[in-house]
Amino acid sequence: MSKKNLRVSDLGEKKLIERIIETSKDFEFNNDKNLNSYIGDDAALIDFNNNLTNEKNYLVATTDLLIQKHHFPLQMSFFQMGWKAVTVNVSDIAAMGAKPVGILISLAIPPNLALESFDEIICGILKACNYYKIPLIGGDTNEDDEIIISGTALGKIEQSLAKKKFGFKFGDKIAITGQLGLAALGFELLKEENKKIIEKSIENKKISREIVNLSIGAALNPKARLNEGIILSKIASSATDITDGLASELYELFNANKNFNKNSNLGIRIYEDKIANEPLFKEIYNLSKILNKDIFDLIFHIGEDFELLFTFSNDNENSIIDELSKKLNFIIIGEINNYNRVEIEYSDGKVQKLSSKGYEHLSND
Amino acid sequence: MSKKNLRVSDLGEKKLIERIIETSKDFEFNNDKNLNSYIGDDAALIDFNNNLTNEKNYLVATTDLLIQKHHFPLQMSFFQMGWKAVTVNVSDIAAMGAKPVGILISLAIPPNLALESFDEIICGILKACNYYKIPLIGGDTNEDDEIIISGTALGKIEQSLAKKKFGFKFGDKIAITGQLGLAALGFELLKEENKKIIEKSIENKKISREIVNLSIGAALNPKARLNEGIILSKIASSATDITDGLASELYELFNANKNFNKNSNLGIRIYEDKIANEPLFKEIYNLSKILNKDIFDLIFHIGEDFELLFTFSNDNENSIIDELSKKLNFIIIGEINNYNRVEIEYSDGKVQKLSSKGYEHLSND
Numbered sequence: 001m002s003k004k005n006l007r008v009s010d011l012g013e014k015k016l017i018e019r020i021i022e023t024s025k026d027f028e029f030n031n032d033k034n035l036n037s038y039i040g041d042d043a044a045l046i047d048f049n050n051n052l053t054n055e056k057n058y059l060v061a062t063t064d065l066l067i068q069k070h071h072f073p074l075q076m077s078f079f080q081m082g083w084k085a086v087t088v089n090v091s092d093i094a095a096m097g098a099k100p101v102g103i104l105i106s107l108a109i110p111p112n113l114a115l116e117s118f119d120e121i122i123c124g125i126l127k128a129c130n131y132y133k134i135p136l137i138g139g140d141t142n143e144d145d146e147i148i149i150s151g152t153a154l155g156k157i158e159q160s161l162a163k164k165k166f167g168f169k170f171g172d173k174i175a176i177t178g179q180l181g182l183a184a185l186g187f188e189l190l191k192e193e194n195k196k197i198i199e200k201s202i203e204n205k206k207i208s209r210e211i212v213n214l215s216i217g218a219a220l221n222p223k224a225r226l227n228e229g230i231i232l233s234k235i236a237s238s239a240t241d242i243t244d245g246l247a248s249e250l251y252e253l254f255n256a257n258k259n260f261n262k263n264s265n266l267g268i269r270i271y272e273d274k275i276a277n278e279p280l281f282k283e284i285y286n287l288s289k290i291l292n293k294d295i296f297d298l299i300f301h302i303g304e305d306f307e308l309l310f311t312f313s314n315d316n317e318n319s320i321i322d323e324l325s326k327k328l329n330f331i332i333i334g335e336i337n338n339y340n341r342v343e344i345e346y347s348d349g350k351v352q353k354l355s356s357k358g359y360e361h362l363s364n365d
Numbered sequence: 366m367s368k369k370n371l372r373v374s375d376l377g378e379k380k381l382i383e384r385i386i387e388t389s390k391d392f393e394f395n396n397d398k399n400l401n402s403y404i405g406d407d408a409a410l411i412d413f414n415n416n417l418t419n420e421k422n423y424l425v426a427t428t429d430l431l432i433q434k435h436h437f438p439l440q441m442s443f444f445q446m447g448w449k450a451v452t453v454n455v456s457d458i459a460a461m462g463a464k465p466v467g468i469l470i471s472l473a474i475p476p477n478l479a480l481e482s483f484d485e486i487i488c489g490i491l492k493a494c495n496y497y498k499i500p501l502i503g504g505d506t507n508e509d510d511e512i513i514i515s516g517t518a519l520g521k522i523e524q525s526l527a528k529k530k531f532g533f534k535f536g537d538k539i540a541i542t543g544q545l546g547l548a549a550l551g552f553e554l555l556k557e558e559n560k561k562i563i564e565k566s567i568e569n570k571k572i573s574r575e576i577v578n579l580s581i582g583a584a585l586n587p588k589a590r591l592n593e594g595i596i597l598s599k600i601a602s603s604a605t606d607i608t609d610g611l612a613s614e615l616y617e618l619f620n621a622n623k624n625f626n627k628n629s630n631l632g633i634r635i636y637e638d639k640i641a642n643e644p645l646f647k648e649i650y651n652l653s654k655i656l657n658k659d660i661f662d663l664i665f666h667i668g669e670d671f672e673l674l675f676t677f678s679n680d681n682e683n684s685i686i687d688e689l690s691k692k693l694n695f696i697i698i699g700e701i702n703n704y705n706r707v708e709i710e711y712s713d714g715k716v717q718k719l720s721s722k723g724y725e726h727l728s729n730d
Contacts, residue, residue: 006480008476017506024491024501044502044503062503063470064471064505065472065507067473070509106430112373114372115376116371118381126388137409138408140430152428152469152517154426
């Protein structure tokens with residue numbers, strides 16, 4: 001296909017972002033010298049210090065746009081839409097280890113939206129702001145055929161503590177803050193065609209109502225791991241939030257490191273067994289079977305869990321793990337090696353390159 | 366109509382924003398104590414200082430969402446859409462008198478958009494970033510049926526210099542940084558039905574091609590008054606940018622003052638004659654006649670000029686005016702009185718309350 005006929009869907013979101021970064025290098029005020037973070041990271045880091053003082057903080061800024069037909073399932077209430085818009089943005093602040101400073105929300109709503117529904121969206125936004133202790137500091141309202149909520153969250157962090165997608169070293173452990181796959185299961189459970197089989201399975205005690213509710217809650221009422229991020233800022237060597245599936249995020253770390261150390265051979269190995277170690281795993285495995293889904297496919301390639309993926313130094317393994325365990329729930333799922341790829345060791349001992357397929361907007365694939 | 370049946374269009378944008386502010390007071394982390402600015406101001410002011418230091422800056426943050434079918438006329442190029450999205454956000458930074466720190470842009474685009482058109486949007490964004498010397502620091506891309514561009518601009522200003530919508534005193538002069546009405550005329554000129562009459566009027570030398578091009582340029586390639594804002598930060602007693610028509614913005618100043626001083630009798634008087642003093646006025650008056658429009662209606666009630674409206678102290682009138690004149694173009698259009706309303710003195714000497722009608726989204730009116 002000639003370049004002239006290319007559509008944006010021929011490239012997909014990640015290639016489009018790379019294209020923006022490449023183009024920006026031609027423009028004086030948009031080259032790297034102004035940036036303290038790699039543009040593919042969860043949030044931008046801005047030097048906000050007066051050179052005369054010793055204060056060394058970054059202003060952390062991140063933005064995410066949610067569009068009704070793409071991001072809000074039909075079963076999602078107006079309240080939950082508002083909640084989610086705050087959560088996705090706060091999650092990026094959490095991934096940097098930062099403390100929230102404020103959030104701006106731009107809304108577009110249909111003119112014929114019932115005022116009660118509008119109030120419900122606002123309530124969802126404000127309840128989430130309260131939950132994360134992040135004040136709503138500004139915004140904009142507009143008219144459109146569908147609901148659009150664009151958020152920009154701002155945070156603050158000591159420069160030395162900011163958690164980027166790179167920074168890990170050989171031997172570092174890789175961990176996650178909670179059970180993955182719950183939100184993906186939740187989205188499956190919301191589908192009309194699955195309702196009957198689920199009710200029957202609960203009746204027959206094949207699964208518990210609790211795990212069904214937990215999964216639906218993860219899909220409709222996601223929580224950002226803000227406190228976990230702040231704790232990890234003092235311990236982790238890198239971090240990101242898991243929005244597009246674990247595989248995609250592992251490649252984000254791998255590629256971020258490569259971007260800064262072209263000759264680095266650092267690779268990532270994760271273990272199927274360790275992922276299956278989560279206390280809830282057996283239950284969600286059963287649930288996925290009933291829904292005719294591969295639980296690992298959901299964990300690796302479907303996102304929206306908003307758990308944090310992080311690495312930490314293994315120098316003094318046990319004491320760090322003990323210390324961390326007192327402060328937050330996490331499981332170690334792998335480590336940094338020097339095999340220059342992202343790989344998975346299956347339960348049977350076989351090791352393979354992990355497929356990078358994750359959810360990507362604007363892609364034909 | 367009962368509350369139950371109310372639609373958002375029954376309230377309109379301003380009442381909806383008031384509703385958000387009212388609701389936010391019920392939520393601990395969203396009440397005024399965290400805010401250094403009135404939430405109806407052009408941008409939020411965030412205290413970003415370490416208490417141990419003497420640095421007293423505000424982080425300034427503002428967001429604006431543009432939707433293709435509402436904000437981008439058919440004749441607007443993809444480049445101009447990108448340019449406009451940066452400009453509307455930078456204009457709010459300018460209105461606070463702040464220096465730009467960075468901008469985040471969230472984009473939604475149709476998957477079948479030609480890659481060349483995507484590149485053109487990005488080029489418009491980056492060219493505008495260069496023009497305003499504001500680095501593009503982050504963003505998000507999504508898929509939608511139409512183009513949506515949401516921007517969040519961040520700035521920085523010494524706390525004592527931040528220009529709010531209130532702060533003016535009795536006797537202060539009211540001024541604007543340039544000719545109003547140009548953009549509104551430009552949008553009229555873009556209409557197919559006006560093409561013939563305009564070409565004929567240029568031929569007959571009733572109007573110049575220059576004023577036609579200037580008007581269309583103001584509509585399609587708006588410029589934010591960033592440098593003017595920075596100059597005014599040291600001189601003005603209040604400022605805002607003129608996005609929704611002069612009348613609407615004058616009421617914004619009037620109401621912002623009331624919000625902080627309930628018992629204040631401060632009012633605003635502007636003079637039709639003085640507005641007609643602008644060097645370009647005669648030409649745009651002629652142009653509006655040809656288009657069968659009332660030029661004052663365009664100036665007062667149609668927006669998108671992105672000029673700044675500001676007040677300054679009259680204590681030492683001539684020396685301040687002389688000083689300002691050396692640094693920027695402006696005309697004085699009125700003054701602050703104590704008649705507790707926004708009024709206009711017409712050319713014939715009659716004084717009337719100014720109609721507050723301005724462009725408002727989401728309104729039935």
